[in-house]
Amino acid sequence: MSQEALLKVSDISVYYGSLQVIWDLSLEVKPSEIVALIGSNGSSKTTLLDTISGLIHPAKGSITFESRPIETLDSFNIVALGITQVPEGRELFPDLSVEDNLYLGSYNPKARSQRAKNLKVVFEHFPILESRKNQSAKTLSGGEQQMLAIGRGLMSDPKLMLLDEMSLGLAPIICTELYKALREISQRRITVLFVEQNVRRSLEEADRAYIIESGRVVLSGTAKDLREEEKVKKAYFGL
Amino acid sequence: MELIYDLSTPVIMGILMGGLYALIALGLSLVFGVMKLINVAHGDLVVTGTYFSYACFTIMGLDPILSLILGAPVMFVFGYAIQKFLMSRSFGVSMEAPLIIAFGLSLVLQNLNQVLWTPLSRGLTTDYAFKSFNIGEVYIPLPYLLNFIAALVVMLVLRTFLSKTYLGKAISAASQNKRGALLMGINPNRIYAVTFAIAMATAAVAGVFLGLTFPFTPTTGVSFLIISFGVIVVGGMGSMLGTFIGGMVLGLAQTLGGHFFGDAAQMLVAYLIVLVALTIRPQGLFSR
Numbered sequence: 143m144s145q146e147a148l149l150k151v152s153d154i155s156v157y158y159g160s161l162q163v164i165w166d167l168s169l170e171v172k173p174s175e176i177v178a179l180i181g182s183n184g185s186s187k188t189t190l191l192d193t194i195s196g197l198i199h200p201a202k203g204s205i206t207f208e209s210r211p212i213e214t215l216d217s218f219n220i221v222a223l224g225i226t227q228v229p230e231g232r233e234l235f236p237d238l239s240v241e242d243n244l245y246l247g248s249y250n251p252k253a254r255s256q257r258a259k260n261l262k263v264v265f266e267h268f269p270i271l272e273s274r275k276n277q278s279a280k281t282l283s284g285g286e287q288q289m290l291a292i293g294r295g296l297m298s299d300p301k302l303m304l305l306d307e308m309s310l311g312l313a314p315i316i317c318t319e320l321y322k323a324l325r326e327i328s329q330r331r332i333t334v335l336f337v338e339q340n341v342r343r344s345l346e347e348a349d350r351a352y353i354i355e356s357g358r359v360v361l362s363g364t365a366k367d368l369r370e371e372e373k374v375k376k377a378y379f380g381l
Numbered sequence: 382m383e384l385i386y387d388l389s390t391p392v393i394m395g396i397l398m399g400g401l402y403a404l405i406a407l408g409l410s411l412v413f414g415v416m417k418l419i420n421v422a423h424g425d426l427v428v429t430g431t432y433f434s435y436a437c438f439t440i441m442g443l444d445p446i447l448s449l450i451l452g453a454p455v456m457f458v459f460g461y462a463i464q465k466f467l468m469s470r471s472f473g474v475s476m477e478a479p480l481i482i483a484f485g486l487s488l489v490l491q492n493l494n495q496v497l498w499t500p501l502s503r504g505l506t507t508d509y510a511f512k513s514f515n516i517g518e519v520y521i522p523l524p525y526l527l528n529f530i531a532a533l534v535v536m537l538v539l540r541t542f543l544s545k546t547y548l549g550k551a552i553s554a555a556s557q558n559k560r561g562a563l564l565m566g567i568n569p570n571r572i573y574a575v576t577f578a579i580a581m582a583t584a585a586v587a588g589v590f591l592g593l594t595f596p597f598t599p600t601t602g603v604s605f606l607i608i609s610f611g612v613i614v615v616g617g618m619g620s621m622l623g624t625f626i627g628g629m630v631l632g633l634a635q636t637l638g639g640h641f642f643g644d645a646a647q648m649l650v651a652y653l654i655v656l657v658a659l660t661i662r663p664q665g666l667f668s669r
Contacts, residue, residue, distance in 0.1 A: 221566030234561060235557045238554060242550050245550070246562075294565065298565065
């Protein structure tokens with residue numbers, strides 16, 4: 143645990159106009175970790191990921207990636223540094239083919255040279271995408287669309303993948319498959335920070351977790367410790 | 382049989398006329414499709430292209446169609462600069478802000494053209510602009526046919542560019558899902574500037590063919606802007622093929638309307654078609 147953090151969020155406050163949604167929030171993710179963000183609806187988890195991705199800038203505090211401050215950078219610069227977000231609702235390009243969706247994942251100049259290699263990796267994890275590469279993205283099933291969204295993220299040659307609610311609206315068996323893929327992706331030295339509503343699942347899949355309520359971290363620790371934590375049991379497992 | 386013979390002139394003229402409408406509307410449609418901006422300055426930008434070609438024609442004796450070798454790149458750069466320096470900052474402010482800037486640009490261009498060229502009616506009076514030919518009994522002015530060919534070529538080039546090139550795909554991606562594009566590292570400001578630039582290059586082409594077909598004044602752009610709105614409402618905003626066919630629909634509505642109800646009613650019929658299209662298929666006939 144003495145390793146240098148890959149991503150370090152320190153004391154950030156984020157506003158929408160005059161409405162504050164994140165309050166002095168800090169967290170860190172170390173290389174090759176799988177970290178979960180847990181919290182109910184409206185706890186600003188998506189806002190936090192968007193702030194890391196540079197779609198919103200914090201009013202206060204700092205975010206560093208590989209010790210480099212990134213809180214003022216725009217999203218296209220942040221993608222080039224190696225942070226990719228697989229957003230909630232997938233946000234695919236519906237009328238483009240599966241293959242074109244993947245190609246556009248490698249839009250940043252650094253990823254373009256790695257395109258062939260990363261495409262092979264994507265098809266290894268999700269062979270179904272290869273067999274459907276000429277179909278338009280909107281014709282895929284929900285699970286396949288989620289695979290495409292993750293694949294598109296992998297195409298950007300990331301060091302850190304932010305995953306937002308990937309199991310939303312999907313059948314449990316597909317979620318299990320996706321989490322299996324996620325663990326394999328993490329084996330490729332890609333660090334994962336994911337948001338998940340299902341607390342039990344989060345604490346099974348993650349090494350560590352942060353529990354967020356109304357834009358504040360209320361509890362954090364290793365997944366193992368949190369599973370035993372009385373407050374978590376009470377609030378989330380109904381025990 | 383007599384009816385078919387009677388209709389052949391308005392049908393052929395309508396389709397060819399639609400070519401000019403489509404040619405003018407393609408740039409408007411592209412900008413709307415990608416940036417969701419109704420560029421009310423589009424007509425004036427087209428006419429600015431006409432005047433540019435007029436200047437080349439009268440001062441240097443350059444053929445208007447050949448002058449596009451200069452005009453299209455000049456308008457491309459002009460379009461890029463408009464988006465980059467004038468519009469881009471306003472996009473974050475509100476939906477209305479870029480619309481107001483476009484409106485201001487329209488007024489400035491009209492008045493600038495007025496100062497430079499006076500309000501007198503002018504034309505790109507080349508030899509071939511007055512040529513015509515016959516198909517059977519139908520008499521066709523050559524510029525009408527050129528308009529149609531130019532529209533077809535520009536439409537096919539844009540379609541191919543958007544669906545086959547990497548930059549074109551990135552533009553399509555940004556128009557289909559802005560958030561998705563941002564998260565993939567696509568810089569929307571650059572995409573928008575390139576899109577506006579391409580739209581202005583097509584406006585330069587449209588400007589030349591407009592000038593070969595009709596006399597023009599600094600305020601001509603306004604009436605063609607309104608027709609172009611009709612075209613993209615019917616055809617589907619952002620769809621290049623839809624815009625092309627929308628042009629034909631409006632051209633045909635106009636000539637057939639004139640044929641059946643008299644010349645005074647021709648634009649009325651065209652706009653009634655727009656209204657009907659808007660009611661039945663508000664997303665446009667060819668929109669996804």
